Amino acid sequence: MKLQAIKVEEAVGKVLSHDITKIVKGESKGALYKKGHIIKQEDVPELLKLGKENIYILDLENSDIHEDEAGIRLGKAVSGDCVTWQGPKESRVNMYAASGGLLKINIPALEAINELPDVILSTLPDNTVVKEGEMLAGTKVIPLVVPEKTVLTAENICRQAGWVIKVLPFRKLKVGAVITGSEVYKKRIRDGFGPVITEKVEAFGSEILGIDFAPDNAEIIAAKINKMASDGADIIFVTGGMSVDPDDVTPHAIRLVGAKVEKYGAAALPGAMFMLAYLGDIPVMGVPACGMFFKVTIVDLMLPRLLAGERVTRKDIVALACGGLCRACPECRYPNCTFGKGSH
């Protein structure tokens, strides 16, 4: 990259090397044209009026590209399914959700891009629930011009990764719930779990297939789980009885139906006594009583991922550990807080 002095009339389409400031009555009015501005035909009279007959422009070498072009190419390369981009403004290109859903970030690709010289890409956390139109990420280059090789390398990382930023829209699924607890079953106390689960499921546009009740008896709970599955549930909740009392038989019941347990015990508080198992392809969630007593719990971390069609693994639950502690703020700000952000 070289600097070159040039007549203003010949500068159209060229890149300004420095800010040009307008001074009125001895006072600077700030940059009229900013460094990096690509000079347009209509700028010429304005520049001449300012007394600029010659200006410095950047003489881009064949291998260099301007920050704005670099920003656009990066934005295009990182935008996957259901992601749109806008810009550039001072090379920054922002990515937005084209539909509501679960934001997925390809972390190794994200880190590889940020390892490149002069490029940044920053995003919302992986697995964030996003609304249509929400800003998801921003990318830009640091200097005014970058070697094209840098952008080509970033584009190559994106191509090889398959995707970097995407949004998985929520599917409309049928969700069943088996509410356990003899005190609820015998109507000694009123069920508090059904309304909580219904509200959380319907908030994502899915529907409750049915809510059934079972006493603290593993065989009966197991039979009701099987019934939910044969009735067509895509996801099954089993609530209560997840802890250490002799009457807490829900984990045993989930095993009895032959579901494969991914993990019993989740690194999330509230939600420690959570179990995730799969009955074939149907996720079965054993939800401890905290799922009903607290506003935001492990349910809010797992449900969106299952509704987005992810097969959640033991590893995913382990990855919740760093950030898995809810601060229990007097006024809950979730999801605008650290709960459930996970380490990878």
Ligand SMILES: Nc1nc2c(c(=O)[nH]1)N[C@H]1C(S)=C(S)[C@@H](COP(=O)(O)OP(=O)(O)OC[C@H]3O[C@@H](n4cnc5c(N)ncnc54)[C@H](O)[C@@H]3O)O[C@H]1N2
């Ligand atoms: N000694 C220990 N006690 C507890 C532990 C522990 O590790 N050691 N873990 C605690 C944690 S963490 C949680 S979370 C809860 C989990 O409780 P459970 O899932 O076993 O819940 P239950 O014992 O069945 O019920 C607790 C409480 O909530 C009421 N309940 C349950 N279901 C309903 C419902 N559908 N509607 C209304 N109320 C319901 C139930 O009557 C009990 O009062 O365990 C801690 N304890």
Ligand code: MOO
């Ligand atoms: O499963 Mo419990 O969250 O630790 O309340």
